[in-house]
């Protein structure tokens with residue numbers, strides 16, 4: 183797994199997010215506008231040239247590969263490239279606000295044109311991704327154990343309309359490194375999707391000891407610099 187330590191305080195992370203999140207929202211706006219615009223071909227070509235110029239500007243300084251998971255010195259993980267919740271990822275649905283209370287994770291999300299499958303309805307793969315993420319968070323945060331999805335079962339009860347949705351997930355039981363979770367996606371009229379998953383905390387995840395060792399190496403490098 184691609185993970186590394188970064189030397190950022192909570193204040194520095196908040197500062198970076200205050201710049202990055204509006205940028206990501208602008209990218210979401212761009213995606214939505216491209217899907218729904220009715221301007222003529224000349225306007226589309228002119229817009230493409232401007233977008234290409236912005237891409238070239240951002241590529242003047244870029245990290246190789248993916249964003250990965252960056253651990254702060256306090257060992258919180260930053261997954262800003264994550265497909266479901268990445269703060270820098272404009273294709274991630276806007277579902278960053280996840281509340282955890284009494285082992286239950288909940289989240290409100292509003293899905294627009296970029297998440298369509300059948301006309302006016304949410305793509306089934308998008309629903310699966312959203313609920314997978316929330317189930318994973320309920321298992322991981324609720325049990326203090328980082329988990330991967332082992333098995334995910336999704337039941338589509340009725341079509342999920344684009345628009346405002348609420349989601350919830352909770353742990354049903356735990357057997358060693360396996361955590362059994364269930365959750366649902368709802369409109370104001372009730373659930374459209376229910377899901378169950380077995381989340382497994384991998385035996386090969388970097389252990390806290392490994393992370394602490396990396397942290398010590400980083401501090402030593404700082405001392406030399």
Ligand SMILES: CCCCCCCCCCCCCC(=O)SCCNC(=O)CCNC(=O)[C@H](O)C(C)(C)COP(=O)(O)OP(=O)(O)OC[C@H]1O[C@@H](n2cnc3c(N)ncnc32)[C@H](O)[C@@H]1OP(=O)(O)O
Nearest residue numbers: 315318319322323326327328330331332333380382384385
């Ligand atoms: C506190 C931290 C907070 C951080 C917040 C983070 C939020 C994260 C939110 C993330 C959300 C998004 C998440 C994503 O997108 S995660 C990305 C999608 N998932 C994957 O890529 C997982 C790929 N698979 C693997 O990595 C391994 O196969 C895993 C890790 C699953 C097991 O490999 P490991 O070598 O560790 O396992 P083991 O062989 O010692 O077996 C151990 C036990 O598990 C049972 N088992 C094994 N496989 C499966 C299976 N597929 N279904 C059901 N059960 C399975 C097995 O029978 C045994 O049970 P038992 O015999 O003991 O009873």
